[in-house]
Amino acid sequence: MQERLQTASACLHRLDRHFFSPDHRQPAVMEKQLEDLKQQLEKQCLINKELQRQNKNLELSSRSSNEIEVEFRKSRAAVIASEPIPETLQITRTKVKKTVSETGLIVKAIQKNDFLSRLDDEQITMMVDLLVVSNLKPGDEVIKEGTEGDSMYIVAEGKLDVTQAGRNLRTLSIGDVFGELAILxxxxxTATVKAKTAVRLWCMERQTYRAIITNKSKKKREQLMGFLKTSPTLKDLNDVQLSKIIDSMEEVKYQDKDVIVQEGTEGNSFYIILKxxxxxxxxxxxxxKHIRKMVKGEHFGEQALIREVLRTATCTADGPVTCFSIDKEVFEETIPTEHLELFDDSKVMQEGQAPQKSSPSATLGFKDLVPVFYQEGRYQGDPVTLGIGGFGRVELMTTLQHRKxxxxxxxxxxxxxxxxxEEHMLFEKKILKAIQCDFIVRLHAAFKDTRYIYMLMEFCSGGEIWTKLKEVGRFEEPIAVFCTACVVEAFAYLHKKNIMYRDLKPENLMMDLKGYVKLIDFGFAKELVRGEKTYSFVGTPEYIAPEIIKNQGHDFAVDFWSLGILTFELLAGSPPFSSTEPQRIYSKILDGVLKYPPYMxxxxxxxxxxxxxxRPGQRLGNTxxxxxxxxxxxxxxxxNxxxxxxxxxxxxxIRLIRKARNYVAFQLLKAPLCSPAAF
Known part of the structure; x- marks a missing residue:
């Protein structure tokens, strides 16, 4: 590399000497030499660039495959608030008959789609059956940029133009899938799609898709629960414990003649035959010697879960076989085999908790509140805004009587x-009024008028963790440890009360004056009986757990997943699974490949x-x-x-809390306010 750079330098020197030194040779000869030198120099520059590129690639490849440099996240995460779905989803669509070639086209389109390709054979079959046809004329609009959608499409015939802000992006043709995010x-x-020619589409609405996925997941879970209850070894476990085992099990596939367990070897796994x-x-x-043949629903290897045993027989796949399996180590993390009951965390929760204090704002009325206004600057005279979220604005208020x-x-x-x-909002108010935890923001009062709902919350003067993270890029490890520990305590309190949080991210963490971190915004929180699952699609894309994306049903384990994502983002400045396109985020989450920066x-x-x-049952905190x-x-x-x-x-x-303008020092101006009824 150095030799080539020296050669390039010599070429430049010769070019300078020929160009600037007096020479009495013929101009034509000089021009030819000059042109030759230019060509040599250009060629050398190209070679140098290629060598530099190769050198850079070598440096990158020399890093560990799971270590990368992470770019800091620059914008706030989007919030997903899907409409609530009933516990029992009915498929109202009738099956649409399709030819063999149509079926083949649809299946091929699904299999090449980054997101839909993860569906199993039964789910794909149901999708094929329930897709409906739609015919369009040239110029017809399928999707309009900025509107909300509830359908996905597969192109059966014709071509469509995709534009964004009037700019052409691409052309869709036979076999292309678009709009699939709307079925989640x-x-x-994010773009407009118009028919360029006469077009034929296969379409599916969100409720139909969710019914397919949710019903399949519920059916499979109920089936597995029934299988486990027939096991003599597991017969004393309750439904909550059996549910945890299912959450920890892995699906494994075997080909014809594959040996699943070998007689005489040490047993360490339990299997249920699914197919x-x-x-x-x-x-x-x-x-x-042939002993017997086992079929769907039967299980084997259960003794290996509770004692050291050698396999007493050989089990071989007779044709393709699918099993659900759990190994001994994971089982022992999930169920305490010595007494077969779940760990009770109540003593840990009671230890060392500070006494609850009565709030001076217990009888606070809306008429007692006045807004705090900016005293100077471009917003002088406007109310102080602490934040703007997906569902409203947060403003700073005070009382003249208590000066709080x-x-x-x-x-x-x-x-x-x-x-x-409505359901989320009412539940947020309900749980915040009942919560008494130093790691969760307090709700002092709630009011309403004809247009708005008002929730009077504890003011966290230390500021938002997201803002601080954006300012410094990434946190030093002691700061990340402290922030995450505060969240752990908040989760311990909530989970003991059977409440899932489901929207952890830096934007929902605030600091008090001492720098202690508190959870805010309980719009996606949900009360759930232990052992049960819920199937709503809520959260923030980068933080959503795999089981939510798959519509498999989720529980408290999603909070531990998000705790891992938060830890990564605090240390790296950006979450591990990110993209400008939500579909890509979900695909990365389902792939589950974590790549760490070298400094972690x-x-x-x-x-x-x-x-x-x-697998949710294998997550730290959920065993x-x-x-x-x-x-x-x-x-x-x-x-400690x-x-x-x-x-x-x-x-x-505390070092993150800068001494900016103190809100308390602002001039307080009275403003005429309505007096809403108590909410």
Missing amino acids: YNCKR GEVLVTKNVNGQQ YYAMKKVSKNHIVSKRQ SEAAKSIISKLCRP KNGIKDVRHHRWFSSM WHKLRMGQLDAPT
Whole structure:
């Protein structure tokens, strides 16, 4: 490389000498030499660029395959608030008959689509059956940019133009899939799609797709529960414990003649047959004697879960076989085999909790509140805005009597109704009024008038974690440990009360004056009975757990997944699965490949990988010891949990709180306000 650079330098020197030195030779000769030198130089420059590119690639490839540089996230994460769905979804569409060639085209389109390709054969068959046909003329608009959609499409015939802000993006033709994000939730269309020629489309609405996926997941879960209940070894377990086992099991496939377990080897896995047949044979005098044939629903290897045993027979796939399997190590993490009951975390929760204090705002009325206004600058005279979210604005309020400050969340009733979020809003108010936890923002009062709902919240003067993260790029490890520990305590409190949070991200974390971190915004929280599942599609794309994307039903395990994603983002400045396109985010989440930046510690990588396990039953915090396992992970080795709960630690986050203009020093101006009824 150095030699080539020296050659290029010599070429330049010769060019300079020939160009600037007096020469009495013929001009034609000089011009030819000059042209030759230029060509040599251009060629050398191209060679140098290629060498530099190769060198850069070598540097990149020399890094560990799971270590990358992460770009800092620059914008706030989008929020998904899908409409609520009934517990039982009925498929109202009738099947549409299709020819063999039409079926083949649809199946091929689904299989080449990054997201839909993950459906199983039965789900694909149901999709093929329920897709309906739509015919369009040239110029007809299928999708309009900025509108909300509820359907996906597969092109059967013709061509369509895709434009964004009037700019041509691409042309769709036979076999192309578009609009598929709309079958997950009610998102805004990002482009316009118009028929360029006469077009024939296959279409599916969101409710039909969700019914297909949800009903299949529920049916499979009920089936597995029934299979487990027939196991003599597991007969004393309750439904909650059996549900945890199902969450920890993996689907494995075998080809004809594959040996699943070998007689005489150490047993460490338990299997349920989902599809196919398994031959059981035993060695008798050197010959394999046929014992029996097992079919769908039967299970084997259960003794291996609770004691050290050798396999007493050989089990071989007779044709293609699909099993659900759990190994001994995972089973022991899930169920305490010595007494077969789940770990009770209540003693840990009670230890060292600070006494509850009565709030001076217990009898606070709306008429007692006045807004705080900006005293100077471009917003002088306007109310101080603390934040603007997907469902409303948060403004700073005070009382003249107590001289206390509050955050007032103001949400339009029309917005709530149009987005069908009444249930979420009422539940948010209900749980916040009942919560008494130092790691969760307090709700002091709630009011309403004809247009708005008002929620008077605790004012966290330390600011938003998202803003601080954006300012510094990424957090030092002690700060990330402290922030995450505060979230762990909030989750421990909520989960003990059977409440899932479901929207963890830096934007929903605030700091108080001491730098302690508190959860805010409970719009997606949900109460859930242990052992049950819910099937709604809610959250923030980068933080959504795989089981939500797959519509398999989810529970408290999604909070531990999001805790792993938060840990990664605090340390790296960006979540591990990100893209400008939500479909790509979901595909990356389902792929589950975590790539860590080189500066991340081994302990951090360890806790993230354990929290972000694809199977919810295997996640740290969701196994037999519950959240205690999270607290005891080595990444938290420096954390004194008792002192944290008592508020006796010096928060390292305090250095993030800059001494900006103090809200308390602002001039307080009275403003005429209506007096809404108590909400």
